[in-house]
Amino acid sequence: MAPTYNIAMVSDFFFPQPGGVESHIYQLSTKLRDRGHKVIIITHAYKGRTGVRYLTNGLKVYHVPFFVLYRSASFPTVFSFFPIFRNIVLRERIDIVHGHASLSSLCHEAILHARTMGLRTVYTDHSLFGFADAASIFANKLLKFSLSDVDHVICVSHTCKENTVLRASLDPLMVSVIPNAVVAENFKPLDYPPDPSPRSFPSHHHHHQPPPPARPLGPHDTITIVVISRLFYNKGTDLLTAAIPRILENHPHTRFIIAGDGPKAIDLEQMIEQNVLQDRVEMLGPIRHEEVRDVMVRGHIYLHPSLTEAFGTVIVEAASCGLYVVCTQVGGIPEVLPSHMTVFAKPEEDDLVAATGRAIAALRANKVRTDLFHEQVKSMYSWTNVAMRTERVYNGISGAISEAEFYGYDAANGAGSWSATRGRSGVQSFALIDRLKRYYGCGIWAGKLFCLCVIVDYLIFLFLELWFPRDKIDICPDWPRKERKADGKEEG
Known part of the structure; x- marks a missing residue:
């Protein structure tokens, strides 16, 4: 014993x-x-x-x-x-x-x-x-x-x-x-199929195959980029403040949702004012941990601009919710998720803008099976x-x-x-x-x-x-x- x-x-x-x-x-x-x-x-x-x-x-x-x-x-x-x-x-x-x-x-x-x-x-x-x-x-x-x-x-x-x-x-x-x-159960994508009851099995002989991909994003569908972070210097908030106007300018049908609180929040707010982006950048302020999933599933891409990170649990949560992750290649982050779930950027403005562009293009071209991420993450982390x-x-x-x-x-x-x-x-x-x-x-x-x-x-x-x-x-x-x-x- x-x-x-x-x-x-x-x-x-x-x-x-x-x-x-x-x-x-x-x-x-x-x-x-x-x-x-x-x-x-x-x-x-x-x-x-x-x-x-x-x-x-x-x-x-x-x-x-x-x-x-x-x-x-x-x-x-x-x-x-x-x-x-x-x-x-x-x-x-x-x-x-x-x-x-x-x-x-x-x-x-x-x-x-x-x-x-x-x-x-x-x-x-x-x-x-x-x-x-x-x-x-x-x-x-x-x-x-x-x-x-x-x-x-x-x-x-x-x-x-x-x-x-x-x-x-x-x-x-x-x-x-x-x-x-990560408790994958708590981070399910929006349209995640409920557990099939045993009775419904006989009619689905193909239940072991992955579900068909979701409806592809059209060229004019809005892509939502989510950021959830404490707004501190080491979390890359300055990088984010510089990159957002450029990303929104390059990609007309995109918007941002930013959740979190910290001393750098005021820089983001000033950037939104100066560039008149109130209708394209939504600041939610501080949120509780149990609300994270509900914010994540509103998006398609999760952006993580951190300058230093030992692990980065939040990107695993994002992938579990079926988001494509754009993250900086710093610290322990490259060890966390398999390469098909992430687009890496150097921790600098130009590269972050470019990487986000690549992610948007990949989603528009329907090249990424984000609908399979949840099951994959569930089997990786317990x-x-x-x-x-x-x-x-x-x-x-x-x-x-x-x-x-x-x-x-x-x-x-x-x-x-x-x-x-x-x-x-x-x-x-x-x-x-x-x-x-x-x-x-x-x-x-x-x-x-x-x-x-x-x-x-x-x-x-x-x-x-x-x-x-x-x-x-x-x-x-x-x-x-x-x-x-x-x-x-x-x-x-």
């Missing part, structure tokens, strides 16, 4: 806010619960949401009341989060702390405190960073600090793994690639598969599977002894002196600063153990666990 774990997912990014990381955490948690694990979520308070909430599927969310700093990431408190965090972890009897997203200070702090408390930790990276600008250098130092002492790292694409290994100078064996997935692979990581770090099996090498011939500071089976040892050795290697000044942080964290921990002893913390009754189905039934 496979072991089950009590897992705490920690990130600043969670519902009610929409986005890729948010839905990743939700879907992964749901599937892990289906597999018999206990999962709770720790995030910061949102307007109207503080304290403990249960989502409809019984997933428990702790909204910790912290000041929100930037783009819904909480203010870095470093130590003041520890007492609340320890309380939650002991109440819920957590074994594994799983942090998400490099810009989330809550996630980094949780990893630090969890290691001080002697818990296993996993970190999932959902973003790519450069190495040159000040913000990236700072983020990389922070990441190096956090990941000096983490048990395992998961990245959402191979590009993302390469980036993280370089940024935090990690051993590549410590990093696994597990992609995002959250159950993601949960099984994540569970394997948990088994690896907690010693439930042998190190040779987990890291995929022969430990007997000495390949397993990486460094003095890693304990048995390549899993980080919790001894304070070993942790300090790892942090000390982070840089001349940073190393000493990091060591100081760890020592202070350890002292706070000792203080909490004395002042608020564990036996005074009441244990939460668990939500009844799901019985795990036999693995054979679930692989599908």
Whole structure:
């Protein structure tokens, strides 16, 4: 019988806010619960949401009341989060702390405190960073600090793994690639055939053949291009603002629908005013995640002008809805969809305009079978598969599977002894002196600063153990666990 774990997912990014990381955490948690694990979520308070909430599927969310700093990431408190965090972890009897997203200070702090408390930790990276600008250098130092002492790292694409290994100078064996997935059920095209009932089968002897292509687009039919994105610089909003008037000028029977919100929205609005495009560009403003599909199915093409992206879940959702995807060839995006679903552009204005033109032409010539995309995406991405692979990581770090099996090498011939500071089976040892050795290697000044942080964290921990002893913390009754189905039934 496979072991089950009590897992705490920690990130600043969670519902009610929409986005890729948010839905990743939700879907992964749901599937892990289906597999018999206990999962709770720790995030910061949102307007109207503080304290403990249960989502409809019984997933428990702790909204910790912290000041929100930037783009819904909480203010870095470093130590003041520890007492609340320890309380939650002991109440819920957590074994594994799983942090998400490099810009989330809550996630980094949780990893630090969890290691001080002697818990296993996993970190999932959902973003790519450069190495040159000040913000990236700072983020990389922070990441190096956090990941000096983490048990395992998961990245959402191979590009993302390469980036993280370089940024935090990690051993590549410590990093696994597990992609995002999509609930294809929630992203059905508009005219998707309902499931045929068994009775209607005999009359359709040809049901295994693909349905005939949809009515071809005439030369004067309007083609709608959809963009759903947070309107920030890194999402390529400036590129979009420059490209829209040129695309609309080159192609008379086209229009845009743009959903999303952010500091760059005002640039788009000014561009619409200046070019008098109010009747051809519709700005919807912020939308909730459950509305995304209804916006997508109004379009034929999905345009994704991002400048950096580790995975890009939204383009998989778009393809699942039967949209032809025009996207920039950056980051992990080229790994995400097969080539017949996408047209790639360099992340620059002229190329984006040209690529969109090619996509419009291909649709007008009826060269793309977008009506088959949904079934293809459905078979490519599954959250159950993601949960099984994540569970394997948990088994690896907690010693439930042998190190040779987990890291995929022969430990007997000495390949397993990486460094003095890693304990048995390549899993980080919790001894304070070993942790300090790892942090000390982070840089001349940073190393000493990091060591100081760890020592202070350890002292706070000792203080909490004395002042608020564990036996005074009441244990939460668990939500009844799901019985795990036999693995054979679930692989599908």
